[in-house]
Amino acid sequence: xxxxxxxxxxxxxxxxxxxxxxxxxxxxxxxxxxxxxxxxxxxxxxxxxxxxxxxxxxxxxxxxxxxxxxxxxxxxxxxxxxxxxxxxxxxxxxxxxxxxxxxxxxxxxxxxxxxxxxxxxxxxxxxxxxxxxxxxxxxxxxxxxxxxxxxxxxxxxxxxxxxxxxxxxxxxxxxxxxxxxxxxxxxxxxxxxxxxxxxxxxxxxxxxxxxxxxxxxxxxxxxxxxxxxxxxxxxxxxxxxxxxxxxxxxxxxxxxxxxxxxxxxxxxxxxxxxxxxxxxxxxxxxxxxxxxxxxxxxxxxxxxxxxxxxxxxxxxxxxxxxxxxxxxxxxxxxxxxxxxxxxxxxxxxxxxxxxx
Amino acid sequence: xxxxxxxxxxxxxxxxxxxxxxxxxxxxxxxxxxxxxxxxxxxxxxxxxxxxxxxxxxxxxxxxxxxxxxxxxxxxxxxxxxxxxxxxxxxxxxxxxxxxxxxxxxxxxxxxxxxxxxxxxxxxxxxxxxxxxxxxxxxxxxxxxxxxxxxxxxxxxxxxxxxxxxxxxxxxxxxxxxxxxxxxxxxxxxxxxxxxxxxxxxxxxxxxxxxxxxxxxxxxxxxxxxxxxxxxxxxxxxxxxxxxxxxxxxxxxxxxxxxxxxxxxxxxxxxxxxxxxxxxxxxxxxxxxxxxxxxxxxxxxxxxxxxxxxxxxxxxxxxxxxxxxxxxxxxxxxxxxxxxxxxxxxxxxxxxxxxx
Ligand SMILES: CC(C)[C@H](C(=O)O)[C@@H](O)C(=O)O
Ligand SMILES: CC(C)[C@H](C(=O)O)[C@@H](O)C(=O)O
Numbered sequence: 223x224x225x226x227x228x229x230x231x232x233x234x235x236x237x238x239x240x241x242x243x244x245x246x247x248x249x250x251x252x253x254x255x256x257x258x259x260x261x262x263x264x265x266x267x268x269x270x271x272x273x274x275x276x277x278x279x280x281x282x283x284x285x286x287x288x289x290x291x292x293x294x295x296x297x298x299x300x301x302x303x304x305x306x307x308x309x310x311x312x313x314x315x316x317x318x319x320x321x322x323x324x325x326x327x328x329x330x331x332x333x334x335x336x337x338x339x340x341x342x343x344x345x346x347x348x349x350x351x352x353x354x355x356x357x358x359x360x361x362x363x364x365x366x367x368x369x370x371x372x373x374x375x376x377x378x379x380x381x382x383x384x385x386x387x388x389x390x391x392x393x394x395x396x397x398x399x400x401x402x403x404x405x406x407x408x409x410x411x412x413x414x415x416x417x418x419x420x421x422x423x424x425x426x427x428x429x430x431x432x433x434x435x436x437x438x439x440x441x442x443x444x445x446x447x448x449x450x451x452x453x454x455x456x457x458x459x460x461x462x463x464x465x466x467x468x469x470x471x472x473x474x475x476x477x478x479x480x481x482x483x484x485x486x487x488x489x490x491x492x493x494x495x496x497x498x499x500x501x502x503x504x505x506x507x508x509x510x511x512x513x514x515x516x517x518x519x520x521x522x523x524x525x526x527x528x529x530x531x532x533x534x535x536x537x538x539x540x541x542x543x544x545x546x547x548x549x550x551x552x553x554x555x556x557x558x559x560x561x562x563x564x565x566x567x568x569x570x571x572x573x574x575x576x577x578x
Numbered sequence: 579x580x581x582x583x584x585x586x587x588x589x590x591x592x593x594x595x596x597x598x599x600x601x602x603x604x605x606x607x608x609x610x611x612x613x614x615x616x617x618x619x620x621x622x623x624x625x626x627x628x629x630x631x632x633x634x635x636x637x638x639x640x641x642x643x644x645x646x647x648x649x650x651x652x653x654x655x656x657x658x659x660x661x662x663x664x665x666x667x668x669x670x671x672x673x674x675x676x677x678x679x680x681x682x683x684x685x686x687x688x689x690x691x692x693x694x695x696x697x698x699x700x701x702x703x704x705x706x707x708x709x710x711x712x713x714x715x716x717x718x719x720x721x722x723x724x725x726x727x728x729x730x731x732x733x734x735x736x737x738x739x740x741x742x743x744x745x746x747x748x749x750x751x752x753x754x755x756x757x758x759x760x761x762x763x764x765x766x767x768x769x770x771x772x773x774x775x776x777x778x779x780x781x782x783x784x785x786x787x788x789x790x791x792x793x794x795x796x797x798x799x800x801x802x803x804x805x806x807x808x809x810x811x812x813x814x815x816x817x818x819x820x821x822x823x824x825x826x827x828x829x830x831x832x833x834x835x836x837x838x839x840x841x842x843x844x845x846x847x848x849x850x851x852x853x854x855x856x857x858x859x860x861x862x863x864x865x866x867x868x869x870x871x872x873x874x875x876x877x878x879x880x881x882x883x884x885x886x887x888x889x890x891x892x893x894x895x896x897x898x899x900x901x902x903x904x905x906x907x908x909x910x911x912x913x914x915x916x917x918x919x920x921x922x923x924x925x926x927x928x929x930x931x932x933x934x
Contacts, residue, residue: 371742377742381739477809482805
């Protein structure tokens with residue numbers, strides 16, 4: 223019996239997670255699901271976005287199925303109490319250093335992209351983002367009086383970007399191994415022409431490459447990567463980058479597909495325990511309306527079965543079922559177009575269950 | 579008599595700057611042009627990418643016309659000697675804190691964009707990037723042994739992101755004033771949900787906003803901005819952001835237009851002295867072939883006349899001449915399409931001169 227911590231969170235989180243749970247249940251696997259509040263919801267029920275009980279449940283589980291957190295109504299809380307702290311706290315506490323963000327353009331949804339169809343048809347990029355280091359967590363950080371710089375004596379704020387050798391080595395290994403399972407091309411993205419941390423990153427990626435001679439490695443500055451993603455996204459296979467650049471580029475890549483409502487993600491620790499969540503956010507503007515697309519969450523559950531629960535066949539069944547509902551022409555509002563059938567969140571989940 | 583330091587640099591720099599100089603000469607203005615080497619070229623002639631004589635010339639000039647720097651052949655030099663250090667050094671030494679990066683989609687070039695024409699037709703964004711602060715210049719930085727973090731005792735590299743109150747205030751004023759001259763909408767981009775520096779940035783932008791009640795201000799996280807630029811770029815008017823995020827987003831925005839060979843840029847100090855350069859790079863792969871697009875550099879010269887030399891009519895004449903050569907169907911290879919006339923770098927420059 224494998225244990226799954228189910229954390230629906232805020233906004234559309236509860237609706238989309240409910241559909242993913244329905245799909246998991248339909249597979250009849252030996253899974254024990256336990257629920258807990260997280261994000262704004264948890265703040266309201268227990269005063270903190272990541273209460274100890276929620277963290278404990280996540281720590282004891284074999285995998286975490288996560289919805290989304292955040293709502294404008296929490297914007298005025300001090301930062302340590304805001305919903306996003308829950309996801310940052312979980313990443314750190316569970317050591318989820320490897321974030322897999324596929325950017326896939328489904329054949330039937332090519333038209334939904336902002337890009338010309340020929341540029342995105344068949345797009346299949348895997349962006350791997352380091353998730354527990356970099357300027358996200360680097361100490362020291364804060365406010366102080368500047369002692370040097372352009373305006374000594376002025377009030378200033380600061381953060382520290384930092385990466386250690388083992389942090390870079392482990393994400394590099396993950397990325398090279400992922401590339402080996404795909405088209406054997408890896409692009410490491412940094413800003414080595416400006417940043418010490420980036421030059422160190424690049425040096426170590428080159429060192430680790432020696433163990434993966436079958437993978438073709440190239441290096442790209444982050445500004446150029448942001449351009450090449452727009453210009454010719456299909457030139458990429460696997461991309462590996464740090465936490466901050468990965469935040470930006472993974473969202474850019476996801477939006478290129480035009481159907482971010484379809485994109486799952488996985489955040490793994492060193493032992494393939496993971497947190498699985500859709501790539502999109504909590505979308506408070508459409509919460510409770512029953513129109514959100516549950517497929518990214520359903521596909522996240524498939525990633526969970528594959529990466530953390532050693533159930534690749536069950537994962538494949540979910541993926542095939544999703545392909546099948548798309549082929550049937552079923553679409554939630556975000557991916558709907560003329561000639562297809564608009565369905566609700568629940569109808570989409572039911573259709574996937576039926577297709578299984 | 580105004581003094582202009584002309585720094586052609588590497589790659590296609592000399593070719594495109596030559597055309598801009600031809601255009602300036604055709605205007606018959608009281609300008610004194612003085613040339614100097616910069617970047618890899620300067621490293622070869624005098625051992626440093628920004629030799630003292632070049633810096634002095636730039637410091638004593640009223641404006642700097644800059645081509646581009648960089649070539650793969652310098653990749654193996656230690657960082658302090660690489661061509662990019664010239665541009666970083668000039669920004670810092672001249673106090674060029676305000677970088678103006680327009681992303682404009684010319685009507686005749688809409689087809690060149692990766693995006694669907696309806697998403698970019700008429701696009702006109704002004705991205706304002708802070709250029710002398712942030713993690714680009716923040717001390718301390720370097721390599722050391724980690725004393726805390728995930729792997730105490732390990733080798734690590736680090737950089738410091740920092741912004742002081744006066745640095746943020748002055749770029750905010752520049753941005754609000756630019757917005758007042760346009761559609762009075764300003765988007766401030768940061769990552770205040772994660773970074774102390776970003777929260778400080780946001781707080782101060784809100785404070786400065788009190789002095790510009792006619793400008794509508796909104797705030798966007800950098801990951802969301804990277805997405806919205808792809809999804810609906812025309813929703814932006816003026817964007818203001820820090821040095822690092824501005825590096826990424828300005829290149830993304832430029833590439834969206836599909837014609838980065840058309841986009842000028844200006845980097846200004848507190849007294850409107852500025853450095854003017856095309857948004858594209860040195861393109862060593864096509865250097866010396868006479869096929870580079872000189873229009874971004876020619877339009878940079880127009881920005882120079884407007885911002886630093888108080889010659890708005892002369893600037894307008896250049897801009898009109900560029901519109902006219904496009905209307906004549908003249909295109910360099912980068913923007914050429916069926917039914918238009920392919921011309922060389924020099925032919926394009928000559929056509930602009932003739933149109934003046
Ligand atoms: C909510 C936020 C802290 C988070 C991040 O920046 O990592 C989000 O943007 C993401 O990418 O998962
Ligand atoms: C060459 C490099 C240092 C520079 C930067 O990062 O600022 C360039 O990318 C730019 O945007 O002008």
